[in-house]
Amino acid sequence: MQKSGLIRRETWLAWLLVAPFALMLLGLLVAPFLSIALKSLSGSATFGLPFLGGADGLADMQPTARHYVSILTEPHNQAVILNTLGISAVVASLLTVIGVGTGYFMARNRALAPTISAIVTYPSLAPAVTIIFGILWFMSPTGPINHILFHQLEWIDEPLEFSGTFMAIVIGDLALFATLAVRMMASLFEMIDPALEDASSSLGATERETFFNVLLPLAAPGLAAVWVFIFIRTMVAYVAALVLGGGAKGIVVLPLEIFTRIQSLGISGTMAQICAFAVVLSIITLAGRAIYLVIVRRAFRDRLKGEIL
Amino acid sequence: MSGLSGTVVAEKLPTAPVPAPRRGSFLPPFRWIFPATTLGLILFIILPPITLLSLSVNDRFDLVWGIFPAGVSFDLYRESGPAILRSVAHSMRIAVPTVILSFLVGLPVAYALVRLRFPGRGLLAELVNLPLVFPPIVLAFGLMQMFKQGPFAGVSPWVAIVLGHTIVSLPFMIQPIIAALQRVDIAVEDAARSLGASPLRAFLTTVLPIIVPSVLTGVALVFARSISDFEITLLLTTPEISTMPIAIYQAFESGSTRLGAAVAMATNLFAVGVIVILEVAVRRVRWW
Numbered sequence: 001m002q003k004s005g006l007i008r009r010e011t012w013l014a015w016l017l018v019a020p021f022a023l024m025l026l027g028l029l030v031a032p033f034l035s036i037a038l039k040s041l042s043g044s045a046t047f048g049l050p051f052l053g054g055a056d057g058l059a060d061m062q063p064t065a066r067h068y069v070s071i072l073t074e075p076h077n078q079a080v081i082l083n084t085l086g087i088s089a090v091v092a093s094l095l096t097v098i099g100v101g102t103g104y105f106m107a108r109n110r111a112l113a114p115t116i117s118a119i120v121t122y123p124s125l126a127p128a129v130t131i132i133f134g135i136l137w138f139m140s141p142t143g144p145i146n147h148i149l150f151h152q153l154e155w156i157d158e159p160l161e162f163s164g165t166f167m168a169i170v171i172g173d174l175a176l177f178a179t180l181a182v183r184m185m186a187s188l189f190e191m192i193d194p195a196l197e198d199a200s201s202s203l204g205a206t207e208r209e210t211f212f213n214v215l216l217p218l219a220a221p222g223l224a225a226v227w228v229f230i231f232i233r234t235m236v237a238y239v240a241a242l243v244l245g246g247g248a249k250g251i252v253v254l255p256l257e258i259f260t261r262i263q264s265l266g267i268s269g270t271m272a273q274i275c276a277f278a279v280v281l282s283i284i285t286l287a288g289r290a291i292y293l294v295i296v297r298r299a300f301r302d303r304l305k306g307e308i309l
Numbered sequence: 310m311s312g313l314s315g316t317v318v319a320e321k322l323p324t325a326p327v328p329a330p331r332r333g334s335f336l337p338p339f340r341w342i343f344p345a346t347t348l349g350l351i352l353f354i355i356l357p358p359i360t361l362l363s364l365s366v367n368d369r370f371d372l373v374w375g376i377f378p379a380g381v382s383f384d385l386y387r388e389s390g391p392a393i394l395r396s397v398a399h400s401m402r403i404a405v406p407t408v409i410l411s412f413l414v415g416l417p418v419a420y421a422l423v424r425l426r427f428p429g430r431g432l433l434a435e436l437v438n439l440p441l442v443f444p445p446i447v448l449a450f451g452l453m454q455m456f457k458q459g460p461f462a463g464v465s466p467w468v469a470i471v472l473g474h475t476i477v478s479l480p481f482m483i484q485p486i487i488a489a490l491q492r493v494d495i496a497v498e499d500a501a502r503s504l505g506a507s508p509l510r511a512f513l514t515t516v517l518p519i520i521v522p523s524v525l526t527g528v529a530l531v532f533a534r535s536i537s538d539f540e541i542t543l544l545l546t547t548p549e550i551s552t553m554p555i556a557i558y559q560a561f562e563s564g565s566t567r568l569g570a571a572v573a574m575a576t577n578l579f580a581v582g583v584i585v586i587l588e589v590a591v592r593r594v595r596w597w
Binding site for chain 1: 439
């Protein structure tokens with residue numbers, strides 16, 4: 001009896017301590033998202049979200065899936081989804097490769113690692129807008145790339161047009177998420193005992209063979225986890241697309257499409273369509289997160305907790 | 310991951326002769342790939358900001374080789390001084406309450422997750438990281454509806470932005486504190502309580518001083534997340550509110566690249582400076 005009383009008391013205390021967090025999460029994230037999900041299934045053209053100031057109640061819902069159907073069938077929407085998935089996949093793949101190179105170098109060079117870490121951390125400390133505008137200027141017709149290729153070396157007939165291209169957003173996102181990829185990879189390679197490489201070399205394997213036959217197989221689950229993590233972080237980011245995407249006629253990604261539609265709400269488009277986009281983006285992201293957690297738990301049993309969240 | 314530890318294996322292996330290097334390849338040695346990738350990444354990260362810095366202190370639009378300033382002038386910084394100070398003040402007005410709120414809400418959650426056993430603990434541990442992965446645009450959209458048309462329509466936009474920043478920043482406060490609490494022996498707290506201290510007093514006098522460095526790490530992370538936030542603030546802001554990232558965006562969008570560069574560099578200096586100071590403070594406290 002005394003033990004169950006203690007357990008009950010501990011439960012009460014715990015929920016009392018977490019109540020402010022739980023209320024914030026429910027009130028500011030979960031409830032609005034549920035309202036957004038409800039609205040995405042509504043045929044009503046009213047503004048506002050159900051139960052959060054909107055005119056709709058459950059009775060006025062006029063349930064429909066047409067907003068989701070239009071996401072999958074309209075060419076513009078299909079292009080947005082494909083751009084989003086394509087950019088995220090390319091950024092995740094490139095950063096996995098770059099992360100392997102830099103992360104391994106940092107893990108095996110303890111003397112240089114703090115300096116490299118400090119430099120690589122810069123993009124995560126500075127406002128993302130600064131990083132993206134820096135890249136915009138760097139690649140602009142008057143920036144150093146075009147200055148050298150066009151003015152100095154005269155290798156090209158006209159300055160390269162960078163803004164509004166797929167590659168522009170990829171480069172912007174590479175800069176934004178390089179910190180994450182490199183730090184995660186460095187942690188991963190620090191976990192692999194260098195003695196294994198020594199053993200492989202002593203058996204006659206070349207550096208290349210040791211790397212591809214010993215290190216990479218050991219690191220493979222970690223690489224997969226980093227890939228998924230960067231993929232979902234890139235999917236939800238829109239600063240690079242906003243600045244480097246070239247506007248509505250350029251390359252548009254899913255979060256930017258939502259942002260643009262919110263900005264033009266009342267002029268064009270419907271609230272329910274925005275909500276459907278929001279739900280699609282959230283579901284893909286949360287599914288990615290679930291895959292990431294499965295990989296990390298199976299492969300590392302939470303050993304990477306802390307560095308890879 | 311027991312397979313990762315190869316010390317024992319290495320000790321038992323016979324030493325084989327190292328093969329002679331293969332001749333005739335025009336490719337650079339394989340080991341060069343790693344420093345070359347690192348150097349490339351470092352250049353990729355530092356060159357664009359250096360170019361922006363040059364642009365902000367150049368006395369004309371064109372840069373030498375597109376990178377170096379032709380002549381140095383700080384006129385743009387003088388001209389945009391009031392706008393920079395205003396954006397710094399606005400960012401601080403949001404970041405400081407965000408840090409305080411994150412600490413007050415995050416500390417009890419971390420304590421409950423580490424020290425107490427209760428139904429729903431596993432679910433809560435998962436939910437702590439939910440704001441980290443949830444799309445910021447969707448979060449901001451929901452908040453925008455609540456605070457502009459919904460039940461909190463009359464509430465100040467400052468409050469909406471602080472709450473938005475707090476939600477996405479909470480994992481950055483909670484995780485370092487969880488890691489620190491896991492390292493603190495519960496016997497320390499029990500000893501204080503056995504001497505008559507209340508649970509709160511035992512925590513404040515024995516545990517909190519030990520976890521201060523991790524709390525400061527959380528403060529630095531939350532501060533960095535808040536002052537650099539653009540995606541949530543952009544939807545919730547009003548013309549009267551101009552945080553540092555918003556000011557940079559508006560300056561560039563207005564077509565004044567050099568002015569934008571000056572605002573960006575000044576605010577960057579402030580943001581990175583404050584975070585570096587916090588990091589130094591963390592190291593000092595750890596050492597002490």
